[in-house]
Amino acid sequence: MKRTLEDIRENLDVWYCDNETVLELCAEVERLNSVVEKLQAIVHRLPKTADGVPIYPGMTVWALIAGREISDAEVQAVGIGGVWRYCYSTREAAEKARNP
Secondary structure, three states: OOOOHHHHHHHOOOOOOOHHHHHHHHHHHHHHHHHHHHHHHHHHHOOEOOOOOEOOOOOEEEEEEOOOEEEEEEOOOOOOOHHHHHEEOOHHHHHHHHOO
16 A cells, blocks of 8 residues: 555654654655565566466465366476466365366
8 A cells, every 4th residue: 555645644643753754754655665666566577376376486386187177286486488377376276266
């Protein structure tokens, strides 16, 4: 959730914060919002399972084989490709996809 300067000012207790402190807090919030946006851009580019979970080496994924059988596998490496769209982050998610 991105906070605005107005949100911060409305929620600060002005009895305990002077203007300089408010400005410092606002600058820090803006800096942190920028960091969050950069991290979100990185996560957005990661390959994801069919249920939208970012994939990473060592993760166990669950796949539907021929649309019926569920099989698990450990991710050895993450590459770009369409194979991940058939994998799910949990067995429960794969079962739900099998039985919509």
